[in-house]
Amino acid sequence: MDQYIDLIIPRGGRALIETVVSYARMPVIKHYVGVCVAYVDREADLDMAVRIVINAKTQRPGVCKRYRNGARASGNRSLLFQKDRADTGGKESGNAGRSRQLPSALSSQLPSTPPCPRRRLDHGISRSHPRYPDVDNIENAIAHVERCGSHHSDVIITRDAARAEKFLNEVDSATVYWNASTRFTDGAEFGFGAEIGISTDKLHARGPMALEELMTYKYVIRGQGQIRE
Numbered sequence: 341m342d343q344y345i346d347l348i349i350p351r352g353g354r355a356l357i358e359t360v361v362s363y364a365r366m367p368v369i370k371h372y373v374g375v376c377v378a379y380v381d382r383e384a385d386l387d388m389a390v391r392i393v394i395n396a397k398t399q400r401p402g403v404c405k406r407y408r409n410g411a412r413a414s415g416n417r418s419l420l421f422q423k424d425r426a427d428t429g430g431k432e433s434g435n436a437g438r439s440r441q442l443p444s445a446l447s448s449q450l451p452s453t454p455p456c457p458r459r460r461l462d463h464g465i466s467r468s469h470p471r472y473p474d475v476d477n478i479e480n481a482i483a484h485v486e487r488c489g490s491h492h493s494d495v496i497i498t499r500d501a502a503r504a505e506k507f508l509n510e511v512d513s514a515t516v517y518w519n520a521s522t523r524f525t526d527g528a529e530f531g532f533g534a535e536i537g538i539s540t541d542k543l544h545a546r547g548p549m550a551l552e553e554l555m556t557y558k559y560v561i562r563g564q565g566q567i568r569e
Contacts, residue, residue, distance in 0.1 A: 342366045347554070349537060369545055369553075371537040374403070375418065375490040376522050379481040379507065381498035382422040388519060389497040393419060395521040396495070403523075418488060420481050423474045478503050482510050489513065491540050493522040514540055514547040 342365040349369045350360040361368050378396060380389045475481045478496075485494050495517035496507040504518040515525045515538075525548060527535030532550035539545045545553040 372540040374492040377418045377485045377494045379420040379496045383500040384497040421474045493525040
Protein backbone atom coordinates (compact mmCIF):
# COMPACT_ATOMS: atom_id res chain seq x y z
CA MET A 341 0.00 0.00 0.00
CA ASP A 342 2.93 2.35 -0.59
CA GLN A 343 0.75 4.42 -2.91
CA TYR A 344 -1.29 5.38 0.18
CA ILE A 345 1.11 5.13 3.13
CA ASP A 346 4.07 7.51 3.39
CA LEU A 347 5.45 6.43 6.76
CA ILE A 348 4.99 3.65 9.31
CA ILE A 349 5.68 3.99 13.04
CA PRO A 350 5.14 0.50 14.47
CA ARG A 351 4.31 0.36 18.16
CA GLY A 352 4.64 -2.95 19.93
CA GLY A 353 7.09 -5.75 20.58
CA ARG A 354 10.38 -6.39 18.88
CA ALA A 355 9.01 -9.16 16.65
CA LEU A 356 6.31 -6.85 15.30
CA ILE A 357 8.76 -4.04 14.62
CA GLU A 358 11.28 -6.28 12.88
CA THR A 359 8.54 -7.82 10.74
CA VAL A 360 7.29 -4.40 9.65
CA VAL A 361 10.82 -3.24 8.84
CA SER A 362 11.52 -6.35 6.77
CA TYR A 363 8.37 -6.01 4.63
CA ALA A 364 7.66 -2.28 4.44
CA ARG A 365 8.24 -0.49 1.13
CA MET A 366 7.98 2.93 2.74
CA PRO A 367 10.07 4.55 5.49
CA VAL A 368 9.75 3.08 8.98
CA ILE A 369 10.63 4.89 12.21
CA LYS A 370 11.51 2.33 14.87
CA HIS A 371 10.48 2.85 18.47
CA TYR A 372 12.70 0.03 19.49
CA VAL A 373 13.56 -1.69 22.74
CA GLY A 374 14.74 0.68 25.46
CA VAL A 375 17.79 -1.12 26.82
CA CYS A 376 19.12 1.92 28.68
CA VAL A 377 22.26 2.04 30.82
CA ALA A 378 23.17 4.01 33.94
CA TYR A 379 26.90 4.21 34.65
CA VAL A 380 27.83 5.07 38.25
CA ASP A 381 31.34 6.44 37.84
CA ARG A 382 34.02 6.28 40.54
CA GLU A 383 33.56 10.03 41.02
CA ALA A 384 29.80 9.78 41.48
CA ASP A 385 27.90 11.36 44.35
CA LEU A 386 26.28 8.20 45.68
CA ASP A 387 23.27 9.93 47.19
CA MET A 388 22.59 11.49 43.80
CA ALA A 389 23.20 8.15 42.08
CA VAL A 390 20.65 6.43 44.32
CA ARG A 391 18.03 9.08 43.58
CA ILE A 392 18.61 8.91 39.84
CA VAL A 393 18.67 5.10 39.67
CA ILE A 394 15.52 4.72 41.74
CA ASN A 395 13.65 7.39 39.78
CA ALA A 396 14.68 5.95 36.43
CA LYS A 397 13.81 2.43 37.50
CA THR A 398 10.62 2.86 39.47
CA GLN A 399 8.91 6.20 38.72
CA ARG A 400 6.91 4.48 35.99
CA PRO A 401 7.81 0.83 35.66
CA GLY A 402 5.94 0.16 32.41
CA VAL A 403 8.09 2.31 30.11
CA CYS A 404 11.30 1.46 28.28
CA LYS A 405 13.55 4.25 29.56
CA ARG A 406 14.08 2.53 32.88
CA TYR A 407 16.79 -0.03 33.60
CA ARG A 408 15.89 -3.11 31.57
CA ASN A 409 12.22 -3.48 30.70
CA GLY A 410 9.42 -2.34 28.31
CA ALA A 411 9.68 -1.39 24.63
CA ARG A 412 8.30 2.06 24.05
CA ALA A 413 9.39 5.04 26.15
CA SER A 414 12.62 5.38 28.21
CA GLY A 415 13.99 3.92 31.51
CA ASN A 416 17.14 2.19 32.66
CA ARG A 417 17.70 -1.50 32.03
CA SER A 418 21.33 -2.01 32.99
CA LEU A 419 23.18 -0.48 35.93
CA LEU A 420 26.97 -0.28 35.66
CA PHE A 421 29.29 0.37 38.59
CA GLN A 422 32.95 1.18 38.34
CA LYS A 423 34.74 -1.58 40.24
CA ASP A 424 36.30 0.63 42.90
CA ARG A 425 32.82 2.06 43.52
CA ALA A 426 30.85 -1.19 43.52
CA ASP A 427 30.92 -2.06 47.22
CA THR A 428 29.80 1.29 48.60
CA GLY A 429 27.50 1.86 45.66
CA GLY A 430 25.74 -1.41 46.29
CA LYS A 431 25.23 -0.66 49.98
CA GLU A 432 23.96 2.85 49.33
CA SER A 433 21.53 1.61 46.70
CA GLY A 434 20.42 -1.18 48.98
CA ASN A 435 19.59 1.16 51.86
CA ALA A 436 17.50 3.40 49.62
CA GLY A 437 15.94 0.37 47.99
CA ARG A 438 14.74 -1.07 51.28
CA SER A 439 13.14 2.22 52.26
CA ARG A 440 11.23 2.25 48.98
CA GLN A 441 10.50 -1.50 48.85
CA LEU A 442 12.64 -1.99 45.77
CA PRO A 443 13.39 -5.52 44.57
CA SER A 444 15.81 -7.58 46.59
CA ALA A 445 18.32 -7.43 43.73
CA LEU A 446 18.85 -3.74 44.44
CA SER A 447 18.89 -4.22 48.22
CA SER A 448 21.60 -6.85 48.29
CA GLN A 449 25.34 -6.73 47.70
CA LEU A 450 26.21 -6.37 44.04
CA PRO A 451 26.78 -9.79 42.48
CA SER A 452 29.78 -10.42 40.30
CA THR A 453 28.16 -10.24 36.89
CA PRO A 454 30.13 -11.05 33.72
CA PRO A 455 29.89 -8.76 30.69
CA CYS A 456 26.45 -9.22 29.19
CA PRO A 457 25.97 -11.59 26.29
CA ARG A 458 24.04 -9.56 23.75
CA ARG A 459 21.27 -12.14 23.60
CA ARG A 460 20.47 -11.50 27.28
CA LEU A 461 20.43 -7.71 27.42
CA ASP A 462 19.29 -6.61 23.98
CA HIS A 463 15.57 -7.03 24.59
CA GLY A 464 13.11 -5.42 26.93
CA ILE A 465 11.64 -7.38 29.80
CA SER A 466 8.97 -6.18 32.17
CA ARG A 467 10.56 -6.73 35.53
CA SER A 468 12.07 -4.46 38.14
CA HIS A 469 15.38 -6.24 38.72
CA PRO A 470 18.33 -4.38 37.17
CA ARG A 471 21.58 -6.14 36.34
CA TYR A 472 24.82 -5.04 37.94
CA PRO A 473 27.82 -5.52 35.69
CA ASP A 474 30.94 -3.76 36.93
CA VAL A 475 33.59 -2.20 34.72
CA ASP A 476 37.21 -1.17 35.14
CA ASN A 477 37.01 2.28 33.58
CA ILE A 478 34.89 4.66 31.54
CA GLU A 479 36.17 3.21 28.27
CA ASN A 480 34.76 -0.19 29.25
CA ALA A 481 31.52 1.46 30.32
CA ILE A 482 31.14 3.12 26.94
CA ALA A 483 31.98 -0.17 25.20
CA HIS A 484 29.31 -1.92 27.29
CA VAL A 485 26.70 0.66 26.29
CA GLU A 486 27.61 0.28 22.62
CA ARG A 487 27.59 -3.52 22.80
CA CYS A 488 24.56 -4.14 25.01
CA GLY A 489 22.43 -1.02 24.81
CA SER A 490 19.79 -0.04 22.29
CA HIS A 491 21.02 3.53 21.63
CA HIS A 492 17.93 4.87 23.39
CA SER A 493 18.80 6.77 26.62
CA ASP A 494 21.94 6.37 28.72
CA VAL A 495 23.31 8.27 31.72
CA ILE A 496 26.62 8.80 33.49
CA ILE A 497 26.56 9.79 37.15
CA THR A 498 29.78 11.55 38.09
CA ARG A 499 31.28 14.76 39.49
CA ASP A 500 34.08 14.67 36.93
CA ALA A 501 33.18 16.99 34.06
CA ALA A 502 35.84 15.63 31.70
CA ARG A 503 34.66 12.05 32.13
CA ALA A 504 31.06 13.14 31.73
CA GLU A 505 31.84 14.92 28.47
CA LYS A 506 33.68 11.84 27.20
CA PHE A 507 30.59 9.73 27.90
CA LEU A 508 28.23 12.27 26.32
CA ASN A 509 30.38 12.58 23.20
CA GLU A 510 31.23 8.92 22.64
CA VAL A 511 27.99 7.12 23.53
CA ASP A 512 26.05 7.01 20.27
CA SER A 513 22.51 7.07 21.65
CA ALA A 514 19.47 9.16 20.85
CA THR A 515 19.59 10.75 24.31
CA VAL A 516 22.55 10.91 26.70
CA TYR A 517 22.48 12.28 30.24
CA TRP A 518 24.89 13.55 32.87
CA ASN A 519 23.55 13.37 36.42
CA ALA A 520 19.87 13.22 35.48
CA SER A 521 17.20 10.54 35.28
CA THR A 522 16.59 8.91 31.92
CA ARG A 523 12.88 9.24 32.69
CA PHE A 524 13.08 12.70 31.11
CA THR A 525 13.28 11.14 27.65
CA ASP A 526 9.82 12.20 26.61
CA GLY A 527 8.58 14.62 23.96
CA ALA A 528 6.51 16.61 26.43
CA GLU A 529 9.41 16.84 28.91
CA PHE A 530 11.66 18.07 26.09
CA GLY A 531 9.15 20.77 25.23
CA PHE A 532 8.11 19.24 21.92
CA GLY A 533 4.43 18.84 22.78
CA ALA A 534 2.43 15.63 22.63
CA GLU A 535 4.73 12.69 22.15
CA ILE A 536 4.47 10.24 19.29
CA GLY A 537 7.30 8.10 20.61
CA ILE A 538 11.05 7.71 20.96
CA SER A 539 12.94 6.93 17.77
CA THR A 540 16.17 4.97 18.05
CA ASP A 541 16.91 5.48 14.35
CA LYS A 542 19.54 7.95 13.19
CA LEU A 543 17.49 9.28 10.28
CA HIS A 544 15.30 11.13 9.78
CA ALA A 545 14.01 11.43 13.33
CA ARG A 546 15.94 10.47 16.45
CA GLY A 547 14.98 10.67 20.10
CA PRO A 548 11.68 12.07 21.37
CA MET A 549 9.24 12.66 18.53
CA ALA A 550 6.33 15.06 18.28
CA LEU A 551 4.31 16.54 15.43
CA GLU A 552 7.30 18.13 13.69
CA GLU A 553 8.89 14.71 13.09
CA LEU A 554 5.87 13.68 11.01
CA MET A 555 6.18 16.64 8.68
CA THR A 556 7.64 16.59 5.19
CA TYR A 557 8.37 19.46 2.78
CA LYS A 558 6.84 21.00 -0.26
CA TYR A 559 8.69 23.85 -1.98
CA VAL A 560 6.56 26.40 -3.82
CA ILE A 561 8.40 28.72 -6.20
CA ARG A 562 6.68 31.69 -7.82
CA GLY A 563 8.51 33.40 -10.64
CA GLN A 564 8.22 35.91 -13.45
CA GLY A 565 10.14 34.06 -16.14
CA GLN A 566 13.47 33.63 -14.33
CA ILE A 567 15.88 31.07 -15.82
CA ARG A 568 19.14 29.68 -14.58
CA GLU A 569 22.21 30.87 -16.47
